[in-house]
Amino acid sequence: MATTKPYLTGHFTPVTDEVTATGLTVEGSLPPELDGxxxxxxHNPKPGVTPDHWFKGSGMVHGIRLREGRAEWYRNRWVHTPALDGAPYTTDRGPDLTASTAGTHVIEHAGRLLALCEANLPFELTPDLETVGAYDFGGTLRGAMTAHPKEDPANGELHFFGSSPFPPFLTYYVADAKGEIVHSAEIPGATASLKHDFALTRGHVVFVEGNVTFxxxxHSGIxxxxxxxxLSRIGVMPRGGDGAGRIRWFSIEPGNLLHAANAYEDSQGRIVLEGPTVDREGFRLSWNWWVGAPDRGTEPGARSYTRRWVVDMAAGTVDEQIIDDLTVEFPTINEQYLGAEHRYQYAVSFPDEKGFGxxxxxxxxxxxxxxxxxxVGDARLPSEAVFVPAAGATREDDGYLLTVTSDLKQDASQLLVLDASGLDRIATVHLPRRVTAGIHGSWIPDTAPDTTTR
Structure with a gap:
């Protein structure tokens, strides 16, 4: 029977099986440094399953292996968590942190490939995307983990948080480059506001609390x-062991931020944070799409405009402004500049709430x-653009953007490799099937990138 849920139709129509294909067709020339x-x-629920919210669809990872100018393989796998087989998140003993969709993000840290969903524990995967199981950092992570951890390019530390609708509302963690949690702290003053992402600077951790809260x-799904x-607020906390006790909260205009582009200290010592935000109507439109309400709303990105906050710690003030009127989401940067002042950032553009664009x-x-x-062309939707530095890069935008397109006209998908400098297409890898439009991803190089401090 045909579904009326928008997150199960069009670009978001789930695939029904797991496949492996080798020797993929390439148009153009893949840069040889794309080795990984x-x-x-x-989110990709199993056949016959209709979740009541987009975010509750089971996670599926898609991988493309590039080496020496070839596209060696494509494979897709469900993340085999208890939730994939119907296990509930809420039990008589409280939340089951292993009953995860594991469908928001996937990263690698300290040699472990982790599928993430912010309400649960990470799930470890093999290099070939098979599921190993829930991962709790050797028993030291006892709560949920954000789907948006930040790896410091200077020292390889992984900074992340866990949030909850109940006290403690926010807990901050640091894992060292070996993958061991070396610091954790409950953050005073936090509330039950939804915290999906955060930002890291050279000297501070930056949390954002918007108007979306528990x-x-x-009862529409989540x-x-x-x-x-x-209240909408920005929390600025010094990095270091005693930082939590020195966090300061600054009021900002109403809104909600899902994804931060980056944050840094400017030449005057102020904290600069950027990312797409929505107002109340933008959230309503997106939520209606996420839950499949009769007023279907619009796809993710409705009324989502890039905003900049400048936090003057000395003056105790925040200057904020919308810096672009294009509807965008899923911001990315050259991650070697994470926490430092960057010149370039990338995003996915969407039609606005009236269908223009x-x-x-x-x-x-x-x-x-x-x-x-x-x-990207008519009836095509690109995924988040992942930046990969070029070999011997000397400029911030020396590199490539990797994005997977969903092509409804051809019922197919391609991996596009774009020159990050001019956005020209360098190569196209034809995938063996249409890939369900997804959320976040990572480039996992076979050799560690240069992490020279910028």
Missing amino acids: RLIRNG DPAE PYGWSDAQ SYGIVKYDRTTGARRIHQ
């Missing part, structure tokens, strides 16, 4: 909703204010 795997995660009366009574990959030059868009 692009792995992307997203709402036990919300118990969160917009609240005018929930198109899908594409956007590049922003924060120095000149220029904006460039790579149009």
